[in-house]
Amino acid sequence: MPVKRGLLILLLMFYLGLSQLQGQEYRVEFTEKPLNRALIELRQQYSLRFSFDDRNLSAYFISVSGTFSSVDKLLNALLAGLPLQWELMGNVYVIFQGAKGIQPSRFLIAGQVLEKGTGEPLAFSHIQIGDHSLVTDVKGSFSFVSDEDSVFSMKASHLGCFVVDTLLAPGSNHKIFLTPFSYDLPEVIVRDNIVARSVQVGERPGLISLNTYIADYLPGNGDNSVFNLLRLQPGVVAAGEQAGDLIIWGSYEGTSRVKFDGMTIWGLKNFNDNISAINPFMTKSVEVLKGGFDASFDDVAGGLVNIAGKTGKRQRAGFHFFINNETLNGMVETPLSEKSSLTLAYRQTYYDLFDAEDVDNSDLEYRIAVKPDYRFRDFNAKYASHQDDGSLFYISLLGGDDDFSYTAEQERQRNTIYQSTSEENHQIGGSVYWGKNRKNGDHFQIKGAWSGLFSTYGVERNISNNRFNRQFSGIDKNTETNVGEGNLKFDYGFQLLDNQRISFGLEGISNTLSIQEDSSNLTVLDSEYSAMRIAGFVKDKIPLLPRIVFQPGLRYNYSFYTSSGYPDPRLELIYESQGAFSASAAWGAYHQFIVKSSLYDETGNFRYVWTLADGEDIPVLEAQHWVMGASWKRNDFTANVDAFYKTVNGLTRYVRFNQSEESVYKGEGYSLGVDVFLKRDFNANTIWISYSLAQAKERFSYFVQDDYRRAPHDQRHELKIAGLMRFFKRFHFSAAYVYGSGFPLYANYLSEEYTEPDYSRLDVALFYRLMRGNVKAQAGISLLNALNHYNVKYISFEQIPLDQLYTAYIDAEAVTFTPLLFLKFEF
Incomplete structure (x- = not known):
């Protein structure tokens, strides 16, 4: 009997949990709110994970009201009528530029690598996008075009700075900020992070x-x-x-x-x-x-x-x-x-x-x-x-x-x-x-x-x-x-x-x-x-x-x-x-x-x-x-x-x-x-x-x-x-x-x-x-x-x-x- 009673309790808990999961609702009330701020509120309220270009999405103002039974329906409502798309990568919802329903023939990612704190362009920084390596120019700029990927996995490094490993949606105005290793952070301890040190060799001949x-x-x-x-x-x-x-x-x-x-x-x-x-x-x-x-x-x-x-x-x-x-x-x-x-x-x-x-x-x-x-x-x-x-x-x-x-x-x-x-x-x-x-x-x-x-x-x-x-x-x-x-x-x-x-x-x-x-x-x-x-x-x-x-x-x-x-x-x-x-x-x-x-x-x-x-x-x-x-x-x-x-x-x-x-x-x-x-x-x-x-x-x-x-x-x-x-x-x-x-x-x-x-x-x-x-x-x-x-x-x-x-x-x-x-x- 104790075993049967335990099984019944487990089944009941599973049923209740499944019912609660299936019944998860997302209530929103946005009036002329910048899209980037709306996503930040949703992330904090429902523990969702988003990746997006903050500067780009701040230009779009949305008015959405209602209750949605899934994140998919919620995002479709938020992006309705906007030249934006979303894609689920793992447990991250990536939002990027693009006309809905129209698959572009090429995807462009471009931007700048800058020093955190000063905004200095980091010339000669190294960018790794998939299998491809790039080097930024004197103004810290880079660009990459692909006909395969709509979301880019990018790693940016500059000598003496912490390496940034992130996901980026297509766009032409990304800002990647790198923190110098010698940057004084008295109240923040950075652990298990990689620092690109003093010298980089072997990227190109000589x-x-x-x-x-x-x-x-x-x-x-x-x-x-x-x-x-x-x-x-x-x-x-x-x-x-x-x-x-x-x-x-x-x-x-x-x-x-x-x-x-x-x-x-x-x-x-x-x-x-x-x-x-x-x-x-x-x-x-x-x-x-x-x-x-x-x-x-x-x-x-x-x-x-x-x-x-x-x-x-x-x-x-x-x-x-x-x-x-x-x-x-x-x-x-x-x-x-x-x-x-x-x-x-x-x-x-x-x-x-x-x-x-x-x-x-x-x-x-x-x-x-x-x-x-x-x-x-x-x-x-x-x-x-x-x-x-x-x-x-x-x-x-x-x-x-x-x-x-x-x-x-x-x-x-x-x-x-x-x-x-x-x-x-x-x-x-x-x-x-x-x-x-x-x-x-x-x-x-x-x-x-x-x-x-x-x-x-x-x-x-x-x-x-x-x-x-x-x-x-x-x-x-x-x-x-x-x-x-x-x-x-x-x-x-x-x-x-x-x-x-x-x-x-x-x-x-x-x-x-x-x-x-x-x-x-x-x-x-x-x-x-x-x-x-x-x-x-x-x-x-x-x-x-x-x-x-x-x-x-x-x-x-x-x-x-x-x-x-x-x-x-x-x-x-x-x-x-x-x-x-x-x-x-x-x-x-x-x-x-x-x-x-x-x-x-x-x-x-x-x-x-x-x-x-x-x-x-x-x-x-x-x-x-x-x-x-x-x-x-x-x-x-x-x-x-x-x-x-x-x-x-x-x-x-x-x-x-x-x-x-x-x-x-x-x-x-x-x-x-x-x-x-x-x-x-x-x-x-x-x-x-x-x-x-x-x-x-x-x-x-x-x-x-x-x-x-x-x-x-x-x-x-x-x-x-x-x-x-x-x-x-x-x-x-x-x-x-x-x-x-x-x-x-x-x-x-x-x-x-x-x-x-x-x-x-x-x-x-x-x-x-x-x-x-x-x-x-x-x-x-x-x-x-x-x-x-x-x-x-x-x-x-x-x-x-x-x-x-x-x-x-x-x-x-x-x-x-x-x-x-x-x-x-x-x-």
Whole structure:
């Protein structure tokens, strides 16, 4: 009996529950209520789950009254007469745009990825829609078209931000907000969420994506965060701490290009190795293309670094301040309207950073007295306007001064030797941008930019006879070099079905160069050059198989300066996997029209000078890139391998035997190698290791042996280790170690013998972060070259030949053991 009684009770409960379930009613009373608000009330009242575009549905006002026996009938009544549809996915009711009863032939999803809290567009963010991968443009925009899915499963990630995994209905104005990992949430604990950390590799051939969040925690973060982050990446040479350029995959100086908001940066670093030519307060995202890049990018034979600047706060004003024992830096962001803002930034050194100890004269019988003088300052201004449809307009301006000089005096038994050297670099530039996404998924952008570098270099050396009070002139030379580049570019992209995307563009480029050289008050060189060219490109992204994408492209330049055309075909093949493994390959031809020619002067110094290729005396550089890569990503572990082979023809080298005699030689070169990158993220910590095995060789007609020999920037091995840890919640510790096997230091331009000192540098830092209300503060210390290892710079020292036996070196850029105390706050 008890068993039967229990069964009867269970059956009764089941019957009552079923009756209650079948009798579930939904009572609504809406009068001219926005549809989005109506759905929110229903969700709260009946525990229903909806997914919809809040901005889109807020435009529809409904009047519905009655009782409905099912959710299906309720939704049909709410959406009656509206160009909307609904679909049940699992236990979520997804509402999306579309005429009821009419199945569209294609579904479009488009929108923007923005930073939560500031509304900053997150350029170069990664979007995963089903099996397809996308990368947002400089305004954070993306678009995708499909004829299969009416509801899209999308995953959005940006370096240093929490990943968003969501469902989206078709539409052209989605806003995806990503929360930075460093965003202070004192009362909210986010658990079991994924953070896209410091570096992304393997998405395309030779591509590295970086963020500026992670740079805030690296040693020396205040003034040189861009280079500090770049130098730790595989394939970007850190050893030698070159002063004005980046060596990317064996590229010669001047063959790689750094751009900030579309403006060419003619020198990434300045005389002081700890100060970058780009204010870190102004940077947002960094894209490094080491080689094999597609037809839409610039005409360079080496690599590219594209830096997207901040667009400023539009919700409220903000102020950023930084000070260490070298520079002051400040930035102000102020809204001008709900959709526009103005950003101003300024920094400068506030005392002389060099002293007599920067001269290596330990092996000399007679000491040298040196008086150096140095000043650096720069300024940025940017106006930006955002529209509701995702379009972006901005005007960006920059200017900077980097002046270094010294006087050296050595008193000997009979003579006193004097030398004074000065170099001044002034860079100015401006850019304008307008980009817009159309409702059908197409997009276009117009970009214009101009930047110039104005440099003067002077050296004067004379000898005074102490006994007879006579003075003898040695060298009296002044050189002024002005280089500029302007461009105006229009490109348009449209989306076809199956994620096929076609882009084309047209660009006009103007280069100017003037060189004036005086020797002993006599003009020995006075030349001005200007060159115009137009370039057009077309590229297509074709899905061959569900996970294989083929991207052919063609770039064509016509130079009015050389009266010749230069076609550059480029190909990419990418395996896009939803799993852990991905692979890519690329081949491309590249031409470069404004180049740096190497120069051996009469004092034995090796320098580079800008020249315009005329196709005769100065050839147009020709390069080819072969790139292959593979990547493995699982949970918080990333492994990536890139292999490359590059050739370059049309190198030019001046050899100056004395003040009146010089010869010009032409040459060629190649580089090859492999990069290995390993990264592990755990909790709030990250560590990565990169190793580069590379070779760069060259051949010039003046070589004694008609064969290739090591190029000045050739380095066989480079190992980098970086780690960041957080402990006690607000303390952050970071360390970076770089080892390089060294560059060949040739005795002179004819010698085949060289020395090869290695490079070793350990940097460490300890920071403390604090937040009080709207004020965020950070204080700490960085120890650069903490072990005080003596390192030889790559082409960064000035030689003073005193006689046949002795030479002094003015090592103006040496980073010895350097402690940097800093304080930074923002509100």
